Structures are given as C-alpha cells and as structure tokens.
Amino acid sequence: MPSYKLSTDWWAVLLALFTAAVIRLGFFPHVSW
Amino acid sequence: MFPGNERSLMTLTADRNAVSQKSSRTGLLRLLPGVVLLAVIGYAGKLTEVAIAAFGKAHHVALPNIEYVLWAIVYGLIVSNFIGLSSIFRPGVDTYEFWLKLGIVFEGVRFLLGDVFRLGATTLIFTSFVLAFSIVSMTWMGRRFGLSEKLTSLLAIGSSICGVSAIIAAKGAIDADDDDVSYAIGAILALGAFSLIGFPFIGHLLHMSDAAFGLWAGLAVDNTAEATAAGALYSDVAAKFAILAKTTRNATIGFVVLGYAIYWAKKSGKDTHRTLSQSADFLWAKFPKFVLGFLALSLLATLGVFSPAQIKDMANLSRWAFLLTFAGVGLRTNIRELTRQGWKPLLVGAVGEFAIAAVTLLLILIAAPHLHL
Numbered sequence: 001m002p003s004y005k006l007s008t009d010w011w012a013v014l015l016a017l018f019t020a021a022v023i024r025l026g027f028f029p030h031v032s033w
Numbered sequence: 034m035f036p037g038n039e040r041s042l043m044t045l046t047a048d049r050n051a052v053s054q055k056s057s058r059t060g061l062l063r064l065l066p067g068v069v070l071l072a073v074i075g076y077a078g079k080l081t082e083v084a085i086a087a088f089g090k091a092h093h094v095a096l097p098n099i100e101y102v103l104w105a106i107v108y109g110l111i112v113s114n115f116i117g118l119s120s121i122f123r124p125g126v127d128t129y130e131f132w133l134k135l136g137i138v139f140e141g142v143r144f145l146l147g148d149v150f151r152l153g154a155t156t157l158i159f160t161s162f163v164l165a166f167s168i169v170s171m172t173w174m175g176r177r178f179g180l181s182e183k184l185t186s187l188l189a190i191g192s193s194i195c196g197v198s199a200i201i202a203a204k205g206a207i208d209a210d211d212d213d214v215s216y217a218i219g220a221i222l223a224l225g226a227f228s229l230i231g232f233p234f235i236g237h238l239l240h241m242s243d244a245a246f247g248l249w250a251g252l253a254v255d256n257t258a259e260a261t262a263a264g265a266l267y268s269d270v271a272a273k274f275a276i277l278a279k280t281t282r283n284a285t286i287g288f289v290v291l292g293y294a295i296y297w298a299k300k301s302g303k304d305t306h307r308t309l310s311q312s313a314d315f316l317w318a319k320f321p322k323f324v325l326g327f328l329a330l331s332l333l334a335t336l337g338v339f340s341p342a343q344i345k346d347m348a349n350l351s352r353w354a355f356l357l358t359f360a361g362v363g364l365r366t367n368i369r370e371l372t373r374q375g376w377k378p379l380l381v382g383a384v385g386e387f388a389i390a391a392v393t394l395l396l397i398l399i400a401a402p403h404l405h406l
Contacts, residue, residue: 012134013326019350020142020330023343030342031349 067125068357071132074112074364075356078105102265102359106229109363118364129361133258134323136354140276141330142339142347149277149331152248155404156281159252159396163282164289166392171385178380186293188385224386225259226366232263235394236271243267244406245397247274253393255386257283258362261355280324287319 006014022028079101089096112118118126168189175185232254236246247264250271254260257279264275291312334344397406 007322008128008131009134009322012131012138012323013329016135016138016326017329020139020333020339020347023346024339028346031346031353033349033352 063121064125064128067122068128069125070112070122071126071129071357071360071364074108074360075101075105077108078102078359079356100266101356102262103229105356105359106262106363109360110366110368111363113364113366114368126361126364129258129358129365132354132357132361133261136261136351136358137257137276137280138323138326138330139347139351139354140273141327142334142344143273143351144277144331144334146328146331146335149328152274152277153281155400156248156252156278157285159248159278159393159400160282160285162396163252163389163393164285167385167389170388174385183297186297190289190293224383225254225256225362227383228254228259228386228390229263229266232390233266236267239398242401242406243270244274245401247271247276248278248406249390249394249397251275251278251280252282252397253386253390254279258358262359262362265355265359280321280327283321284324286321287316290319291315 019028081104082099082101085096085099088094171189172185175182175188180188228250232246232250236249241249246267247270250260250263250267251274254263254275260275260279261272264272294315330347333339339347400406
C-alpha cells in the first residue's frame with residue numbers, strides 16, 4: 001500500500017485553505033480576538 | 034482461490050483496516066491532552082493581559098502593557114520547569130509547530146502578493162549577508178574554542194537560517210553526532226529565550242519603526258516561533274513583518290543544507306556527484322511547504338476573493354493558532370537540560386548570535402530610510 005502520510009506542513013496548508021474556503025462561503029462563525 | 038481462504042483474506046483486510054482506523058483514532062486522542070494544555074496556558078496568558086489592562090483602567094494606573102505572548106511563554110516555562118510535564122501531554126505539546134505553520138499560512142491574507150515579493154526580495158538580500166557573516170564568524174569561533182567542525186557547522190546553519198529545523202535538516206545531510214545535534218539545539222533554544230526579552234527592549238530603546246523591528250526580529254532570531262513571538266511582543270504590525278522575513282529565510286534552508294552536505298561529502302571523500310534532478314529533489318524535500326500555503330492565501334487576498342471582514346476572521350484565527358504556539362515555546366524549554374549541555378557551545382552560539390543580531394541591526398538601521406521602513 002502506498003503511504004499517504006502527509007507532513008505537518010501540508011496538513012497546515014490543507015487545513016488553512018479548507019478553512020479559508022468555508023469562511024469565503026460564509027459558513028464559518030465570526031472569529032473575534 | 035478457495036472460498037475459505039478468500040474469507041480469511043477478507044477478514045484479515047477488514048481487521049487491518051479496523052486496526053489502522055483505530056490507531057489513527059488513538060493517535061489523535063493521544064494528542065488531545067497536550068493540545069488542551071497548550072490552549073489552557075495560551076488562554077491564561079491572554080486573560081492575564083486583559084485583566085492587567087482592566088485593572089489599570091479601573092484604578093487609573095498606567096501599567097505597562099505586557100502582551101499575552103510573554104504570559105503564555107512564562108506560564109509554559111513554569112509548568113515545564115517547576116511542575117513538570119507528564120508524558121501524556123508530550124505528543125500534544127509537540128504539535129505547537131503545526132499551530133505555528135497554520136498561523137503563518139493564515140497570515141498570508143494580510144499581505145498583498147506584490148508586497149510579499151518586494152519585502153521578500155529585500156529580506157533575501159539581507160539574508161545572504163547574514164548567512165555569509167554567520168558562517169564565517171561561527172566557523173572562526175568554533176575553531177578558537179576547539180569545538181568539533183560538525184558542531185560548528187550545525188551552529189552556523191542554525192544561527193543563519195532557522196534554528197532547530199535547519200539543524201535537524203542538516204543532521205542527516207552531514208552525518209552529525211546526536212550529541213552535537215542536541216548541543217546545537219540547546220544553544221539555539223537558550224538564545225531564542227533571551228531574544229524574547231532582549232530584542233523588544235533594544236527596539237524600544239532605538240525607537241525602531243514596527244516594520245524595521247519586525248524585519249530585524251525575522252532576520253536575526255533563529256527559531257520561527259521565537260521570531261514571531263519577538264515581533265508580536267513589539268506590535269501586531271511588527272509580528273507581520275517578522276513572519277514575512279523569517280518565512281523568506283526559511284525558504285533558503287534547502288540551498289544552505291545542500292551546500293553543507295556537498296562540502297562534508299567532499300571532505301570525507303564520499304562521491305559528491307549529484308545529478309541536477311537529485312539536487313532538485315533534495316531542495317524540494319527541504320523546502321518548507323507551508324510557504325506555498327502562505328503565498329496561495331496572499332494571492333487569493335490580492336485577487337479580492339475575501340471581504341475585509343473575512344480577512345479579519347482569518348487574521349484572528351492566525352492569532353489563536355499562535356496562542357497555542359507560544360504556550361508550546363514555554364513548555365518545551367527545559368532550563369535544567371540547557372545548563373547540562375556545557376557552556377562552550379552556548380558561549381560560541383551566544384557570541385555568534387550577538388554579532389549576527391548587531392550586524393543585522395546595523396544593516397536595517399542603514400537601509401531603513403531608503404526602504405521607507
């Protein structure tokens with residue numbers, strides 16, 4: 001079986017881009033600081 | 034194939050799938066206690082900043098604004114050095130680098146792509162100065178103090194590029210001893226802790242602009258987490274510049290490590306013949322991929338894909354991710370371990386770092402008026 005293990009770098013990129021897409025579509029709650 | 038065998042094969046595959054699903058689930062579960070600890074410590078830091086500001090306002094006292102960054106690091110240091118970190122927290126605490134990378138990728142939306150390239154080019158020019166200077170000075174210092182040549186190489190790589198990850202990348206490439214690696218990492222971490230106090234102090238003393246200070250922190254502080262923290266301790270804008278400068282510096286990691294690998298291979302008489310594609314593979318393997326995410330979000334923001342409110346949401350997400358990172362910086366700094374490693378590598382590291390910080394500061398102070406920083 002080929003290994004599909006992603007490095008933390010790629011996980012960080014994927015999670016950020018996915019979140020950005022969800023925010024763009026308006027499904028993400030407003031984030032305050 | 035006999036039906037019986039087929040069934041047993043299917044059962045075996047199903048079992049394997051169940052085991053791998055279970056192990057990835059337990060893998061995530063193992064991270065949970067440490068991640069919760071990072072969040073609790075980071076949030077405690079944020080609450081402390083808010084509480085002090087509120088106290089000052091209510092009692093009409095002018096209290097210095099100490100950023101949550103410092104509180105999160107201090108609380109982390111207290112927990113790891115005085116209370117002790119149980120082993121169940123370790124896997125989760127080690128994720129602090131993931132949160133750092135996530136935070137940096139989100140920071141991409143705060144930059145227009147043109148600015149990234151303009152500032153990136155400036156940073157690259159500075160970085161090549163810093164690189165040349167740190168390699169020459171560390172090598173000279175290492176020889177004077179009789180450190181092994183490989184330890185000196187590691188210290189030079191660590192102080193010029195990006196601390197721990199550069200040292201680990203170089204370890205395999207130059208076949209260094211584990212002891213040398215832990216010395217070099219210890220020295221770099223100890224100096225990183227110092228830079229958190231020293232850099233903002235000097236920045237305020239010299240009335241540096243946010244941009245100039247951020248550039249300085251990004252160029253001279255070794256670890257990405259500490260460089261970001263030093264920038265954030267100065268101001269939000271300084272943090273933004275520190276991240277950009279540091280990210281550009283990180284992107285050069287492959288080239289420097291490759292250079293060192295070829296040098297050491299030549300020295301030990303190994304075959305140095307590397308084809309172009311092998312070198313390209315090596316450079317790609319060492320390239321910090323999160324930089325691509327940073328550039329992608331910067332491109333999307335430049336194209337106007339996000340509204341100002343959405344950009345603010347992502348910038349805030351980035352701060353939350355950094356909150357976990359800063360807690361991790363404190364938690365993984367073990368003072369006893371640092372002192373156990375002997376004073377020589379620390380001294381070589383410290384003198385070299387001070388020299389690098391001073392040279393970079395000088396470069397920035399000279400260039401700042403011309404670059405409108």
